[in-house]
Amino acid sequence: MSLLPYVEAAPSREEVDALSGPTLIEFGTNWCGHCKAAQPLLEQVISGFPGVRHIRVEDGSGRRLGRSYGVKLWPTMIFLTDGQEVDRLVRPTENGQIAEVFDKWLGQEKKGL
Template sequence: MAMTTDYATAEPPRADIDDLAGPTVVEFGTAWCGYCKAAQPLIAQAFNNHPGVRHLKIEDGSGRPLGRSFRVKLWPTLIFMDSGREVARLVRPRDVTEIRDAFALIDKTLST
């Protein structure tokens, strides 16, 4: 697994995400969002050290039920999950350190 570069326009059902085993980062945003574009190098840098973490990059917007189920209001929003359970959330990250700190909370599943 590696960082996903494109936002998926088809969103999976929430139940499918909740049922995922292991570490997952769900990223909500859009390709045209300036904040999302600015965060991509930071996200990519953090993912370099976490190739075993699943990355779901989902296009969000008005009327998109998956983003609403996660209470997403601003982009990008990164939700760090461990076997379907949210352990950390970052909104508009501006520093790679905060992304790495969130990864640390789900890293434990890779070593077990």
């Protein structure tokens, strides 16, 4: 499974806030070296969590969704449960960092069920 490119058409903040269940919003760009380096790491971890909605949003100056989350560096991964941010990860460099956040996030998710 290969991750799809970042897309320009982002949902509105209201749409994101209304999402149910676990959602990962990943902000970056298709040309960003840090984003490209993180893709195999994220792909390896996320493949083990098929119930997670993954939204890849192209970010940049004037992009409202990224600004609403205060995104400054790419990639920035925002972990949401029922539209609420529960964690974030900025520029991960190893899959252990990503896996740790996933385990913590989805462990909390299971406790809340």
